[in-house]
Amino acid sequence: MRSILHERLRVLPLNEKYDLTTFFSTNNELNDFLKNDALNSQDVLISRTYLCYYEEALVGFLTLVTDTIEVKLVETSDGVDGYQYSKYPCIKIARVAVDKEYAGKGIGRFLLLWAVGTVYRVSRVVGCRYITVDAKKESIQFYQKNGFKLIKKYAERNFPPMYLNMYPIILNIDHKKIDNQ
Amino acid sequence: MAHPIELGLVLEGEDAREFLEDLRNPKATKEQIEMFKEAIKIAKEHPVEF
Numbered sequence: 001m002r003s004i005l006h007e008r009l010r011v012l013p014l015n016e017k018y019d020l021t022t023f024f025s026t027n028n029e030l031n032d033f034l035k036n037d038a039l040n041s042q043d044v045l046i047s048r049t050y051l052c053y054y055e056e057a058l059v060g061f062l063t064l065v066t067d068t069i070e071v072k073l074v075e076t077s078d079g080v081d082g083y084q085y086s087k088y089p090c091i092k093i094a095r096v097a098v099d100k101e102y103a104g105k106g107i108g109r110f111l112l113l114w115a116v117g118t119v120y121r122v123s124r125v126v127g128c129r130y131i132t133v134d135a136k137k138e139s140i141q142f143y144q145k146n147g148f149k150l151i152k153k154y155a156e157r158n159f160p161p162m163y164l165n166m167y168p169i170i171l172n173i174d175h176k177k178i179d180n181q
Numbered sequence: 182m183a184h185p186i187e188l189g190l191v192l193e194g195e196d197a198r199e200f201l202e203d204l205r206n207p208k209a210t211k212e213q214i215e216m217f218k219e220a221i222k223i224a225k226e227h228p229v230e231f
Contacts, residue, residue, distance in 0.1 A: 009227070011227045047186060072191060114220070115220075116216070117224025117225065118229070120224065134186075149199065151192065152196055153194070163190065168208055173217060173218070173221070
């Protein structure tokens with residue numbers, strides 16, 4: 001199946017003017033969230049949702065929130081020198097879905113990359129070391145391929161949580177070169 | 182109402198140990214670095230407009 005070129009996709013922040021009734025992914029929970037909860041959640045500053053359009057069609061969405069990872073140390077010797085924190089700042093890709101008519105055209109991958117790139121930009125302004133995601137089970141392999149780690153304790157949840165440490169990756173990014181591109 | 186977004190990820194036991202090992206010895210693969218470069222490019226080409 002042919003992918004849609006990235007330059008033909010637009011990402012727009014959700015607001016009340018958009019018609020969401022046409023959107024149907026294969027996951028009813030995600031459809032329900034977009035149509036009934038996303039705007040309310042955004043209005044009270046819990047989350048931000050972004051819509052992805054191809055021409056005039058709403059083809060996907062994703063939702064971002066701030067998050068934390070808390071580490072419960074088993075023994076005091078489990079601590080790491082230089083890291084006195086037990087909680088670490090994250091941004092969470094809380095919801096991602098693609099309309100079923102547009103599945104298999106690279107839109108999910110585009111949205112994930114857009115989110116990762118956006119989190120990188122946020123991390124240049126606000127401290128943020130990890131990206132977390134509530135992964136659809138069918139997407140776990142995709143996330144693992146990109147370095148996300150599955151939390152084994154919660155692996156049986158409907159949307160198992162995963163995380164990615166951006167720090168070692170960002171060490172290898174030439175910020176000046178990217179900022180000037 | 183859809184299941185609410187769960188905030189705050191708590192790691193214990195083996196998950197905590199794996200996390201701490203990653204803190205001690207963080208590693209990035211060539212694929213991850215390339216993925217990030219592509220992601221940054223996409224985000225830059227599709228900035229959020231309010």
